[in-house]
Amino acid sequence: RPGQNHHPAGPSTPPSSPPTQSLSIQRQLYERDFPLYKQPVEVGHFSLDSERRFFNDARQLRYYVEPEKSCPNFDLRDGYRGRFVKRDDRVKEKLDHILRWILANRSKLQSKDTAASSSPCALGVDIVTWRGHLTKLLTTPYETREGWLLAVTRMGGTLYISEVETEAARRDRENRTERHEEMMYWGYKFEQYTCADDAQSLPDPGGVVNTNEAFCTVVQTRLAEHRLLFSGEVDCRDKDPKAPSPPANYIEMKTSLEISTPKQRSNFHRFKLLKWWAQSFLPGVPRIVAGFRDHDGVVVSVETYHISKISQLIKNETNCWKPTVCMNFCCEFLSFVKSVVTEDDPRVVHLFSWDPHRDVTYSIHRDSQYSFLPDWYVREMTS
Ligand code: A3P
Ligand code: MG
Ligand code: MG
Numbered sequence: 424r425p426g427q428n429h430h431p432a433g434p435s436t437p438p439s440s441p442p443t444q445s446l447s448i449q450r451q452l453y454e455r456d457f458p459l460y461k462q463p464v465e466v467g468h469f470s471l472d473s474e475r476r477f478f479n480d481a482r483q484l485r486y487y488v489e490p491e492k493s494c495p496n497f498d499l500r501d502g503y504r505g506r507f508v509k510r511d512d513r514v515k516e517k518l519d520h521i522l523r524w525i526l527a528n529r530s531k532l533q534s535k536d537t538a539a540s541s542s543p544c545a546l547g548v549d550i551v552t553w554r555g556h557l558t559k560l561l562t563t564p565y566e567t568r569e570g571w572l573l574a575v576t577r578m579g580g581t582l583y584i585s586e587v588e589t590e591a592a593r594r595d596r597e598n599r600t601e602r603h604e605e606m607m608y609w610g611y612k613f614e615q616y617t618c619a620d621d622a623q624s625l626p627d628p629g630g631v632v633n634t635n636e637a638f639c640t641v642v643q644t645r646l647a648e649h650r651l652l653f654s655g656e657v658d659c660r661d662k663d664p665k666a667p668s669p670p671a672n673y674i675e676m677k678t679s680l681e682i683s684t685p686k687q688r689s690n691f692h693r694f695k696l697l698k699w700w701a702q703s704f705l706p707g708v709p710r711i712v713a714g715f716r717d718h719d720g721v722v723v724s725v726e727t728y729h730i731s732k733i734s735q736l737i738k739n740e741t742n743c744w745k746p747t748v749c750m751n752f753c754c755e756f757l758s759f760v761k762s763v764v765t766e767d768d769p770r771v772v773h774l775f776s777w778d779p780h781r782d783v784t785y786s787i788h789r790d791s792q793y794s795f796l797p798d799w800y801v802r803e804m805t806s
Contacts, residue, residue, distance in 0.1 A: 442759075442762040442763040442765075443759070443762070444784065445782040445783060445784045446755065446756060446759045446782060446783040447782050447783075448563055448564050448752065448777070448781075448782065448783065449564075450564045450565075450745075450748050452755075453564060453747070453748040453751035453752045453755065454745065454747065454748055454751075455747065455751060456747065457746065457747045457750060457751075458646060458647045458747075458750050458751055458754045459645065459646070459647050460644065460645070460646050460750060461644045461645040461646075462644070462707060463642040463643070463644040463670060463705070463706050463707035464642060464643050464644065465640050465641065465642050465668075465669040465670050466528070466531055466532065466641055466642065466643045466652070467479075467524060467528050467531065467640075467641040468480075468481050468484070468638065468639060468640050468641060468657075468669075469520065469523075469524045469638075469639050469641070469654075470482045470483035470484070470636075470637065470638050470639070471483065471520065471635060471636060471637040471639070472635070472636060473508065473633045473635050473636055474635060475510065475516075475635040477520055477523050477524075479523075479524065479527045479528070481638060482638075483636050483637060483638040484638040484657070484659070484660060485614075485618035485619060485620060485638070485658070485659040485660070486618060486619045486620070486621060486622050486624075486659060486660060486661075486662035487617060487618060487659045487660065487661060487662060487674050487676075487712065488617060488618065488619050488625060488626055488662065489617075490616070490617060490725055493724060493725065494723055494724055495616070495714075495722055495725060496721055496722065496723070497612075497613065497616045497628075497714065497721065497722040498720065498721055499608075499609035499612045499613055499678070499714075499716060499720035499721070499722065500605065500609070500612075500719070500720040501612065501628070502612065502628075502631070502632060503605050503608050503612075506629075506630070506631045506632060507608055507631070507632050507633075508631060508632070508633040508634070508635065509608075509634055510634040510635045512596065515588065517585045517795045518551065518552070518553070518583060518585045518795065518796075519797060520639070520654070521551060521552075521553065521641070521653075521654045522796070522797065522800045524641055524654065525546070525551070525652075525800075526800065526803055526804075528641075529546075532546055532547055532548070532652070533545075533546070533547055545579035545580060545581070545804065546579060546580075546581045546652070547650070548581055548643065548650045548651065548652040549580075549581060549582060549649050549650045549651070549757075549761070550581070550582050550584060550649055550650070550651045550652065550653070550757060551581055551582070551583045551584070551652050551653070552583070552584035552585070552651075552653050553585075553586070553653060553654060553655065554653050554654060554655025554656075554702070554705050554706055555586075555655065555702075556573060556584055556585070556586050556653075557651075557653060557705050557753060558698070558701045558702045558705060559571050559586075560752065560753040560756055561701040561704075561705070561749040561750065561752070561753050562697055562698060562701050562744075562749065563752060563756075563777060564744075564748050564749065564752050565697060565744045565748075565749075566779055567779050567780075568779060569589075569591070569592065569779070570589055570591070570776070570777050570778035570779060570781075571586065571589065571776075571777055572586065572587040572588070572589050572774060572775070572776050572777075573585070573586055573587070573774070573775045574586070574587050574772045574773075574774050574775075574793050574795055575760055575764050575772065575773045575774075575775060576764075576768075576769055576771060576772055576773075576794070576795065576796055577764045577765070577766065577767045577768070577771075578767060578768070578769045578796060578801070578804065578805075579767070579804060579805075580767065582760060582761065582764060583795070583796060584760070585795045587774065587793060605720075606720075608632065609678055609716065609720050610676070610677070610678050611632045611634055612632055613676060613678045613714045613716075613722065614658055614659070614676045615627070615628055615630065615632055616628050616722075617659075617676060617712065617714075618658065618659045618676070619662070622662040622664065637656045638656065638657050639654045639655060639656050639657065640654065640655060640657050640669060640670055640673065640706055641653070641654045642654075642655075642670060642706050642707065644707075646750065646753065646754050646757065647754045648758075649754065649757045649758075649761075653705070653706070655702075655705065655706045657670075657673045657675075657706075657708065658673075658674060658675055658676040659673070659674050659676065660672045660673050660674065661673075661674060670706050670707040670708055670709075671707065671709055673706075673708045673709075673710075674708070674710050674711070674712055675699070675702065675703045675708050675710070675711045675712070676711075676712055676713075676714070677699060677711055677712070677713045677714070678713070678714045678715075678716055678722070679691065679695055679713055679714075679715055679716070680715070680716060680717075680718070681715040681716060681717055681723050681724065682715065689740060692736065692737045692740045692743065693737075693740055693742065693743050693744065696728075696733055696736070696737060697744045697749075699711055699713075699728070699733075700730060700733045700734075700746065701749060703730050704730050704746070708730065709729060709730055709731065710727055710728065710729055710730065711727070711728040711730070712725060712726075712727055712728075713725065713726050713727075713728060734746055756775075756783065759783070760773070760775065763785060769794070769796040769801045770789055770790050770794055771787070771788070771789050771794075772787075772788045772789075772791060772793040772794055772795070773785050773786070773787055773788075774786050774787075774788060774793055
């Protein structure tokens with residue numbers, strides 16, 4: 424049935440009928456009740472060291488230290504030349520770190536209820552992906568500039584979703600201005616001013632900023648009928664030993680240009696808070712600490728945002744985003760993927776593609792450049 428569109432609000436498609444060809448992103452289709460989103464549970468974590476090596480532990484987790492003054496005057500440009508080791512972003516790691524974590528923690532995943540039920544799904548989850556890929560899905564109904572490509576493979580009943588860099592994104596990456604390159608450093612520098620290696624020590628602004636280093640949480644949750652397992656980088660945690668257990672003790676650090684006009688405030692609410700909300704809401708990170716900076720990269724104020732209060736904050740904004748549209752679209756996309764990707768084969772990739780002002784479409788690739796599940800993972804999971 425060529426050209427047939429997947430209708431989100433319509434009656435569910437019987438399992439035997441052929442999948443629809445595209446998914447509409449029109450916002451009004453997704454303006455309904457907020458879907459069930461279970462409180463995310465941390466099932467594990469891992470660390471990537473200064474050389475991007477994987478460790479099945481929390482060695483890279485840092486501790487938030489509140490700045491002494493409300494106007495801290497952190498100079499985010501400091502160390503850009505001389506004390507900065509930048510991760511090589513030409514290297515595409517795909518899902519490899521998450522897959523490594525899965526192999527090291529398989530026993531924790533195959534929970535009792537999964538073992539008891541006659542689930543055809545070996546891992547006990549429907550979707551494995553990065554939090555960042557889900558963030559892109561959540562913001563898609565409001566995105567007007569950047570499209571995306573998501574490669575999907577079904578293996579053992581689980582759908583693995585891994586991003587593919589678009590041509591446009593590759594061009595942008597290869598043609599960044601010197602100013603843009605430096606500004607990408609500022610966010611990491613802010614983390615260095617506010618995060619310490621353990622609960623007792625202080626931040627070390629004189630050290631090296633190395634963006635290979637990361638601490639990642641692995642969470643399990645459910646979006647309507649979709650059981651999700653995903654991982655996301657976490658900037659730091661609350662250092663109070665009495666703080667709640669993860670992910671409720673995690674804190675996301677952000678920087679943004681200081682707000683000085685009503686127009687700037689409105690744009691901050693409409694565009695930046697959408698991305699900030701989506702990124703932290705997904706893994707259940709409750710707080711964002713934002714450093715507002717001037718054009719020279721000096722932080723002039725620091726503010727805390729509670730994720731649960733962001734929807735209130737934006738309510739008076741005209742033409743603003745709605746959390747329910749984001750979540751319903753993501754849910755519908757996952758249903759669309761499930762209906763399309765029925766062949767269970769690590770060598771087959773369905774490449775889902777979206778450009779602003781278009782529907783989501785897909786193409787099928789067997790033994791292609793898009794295959795992303797490594798042999799070491801397939802071998803281990805099928806033995
Ligand atoms: P900001 O958060 O202050 O923008 P994250 O906030 O997700 O922990 O990312 C840390 C920093 O990485 C960001 O700081 C920004 O400097 C850089 N960064 C992250 N994603 C980026 C992107 N898509 N493009 C450019 N820089 C990015
Ligand atoms: Mg981060
Ligand atoms: Mg951050």
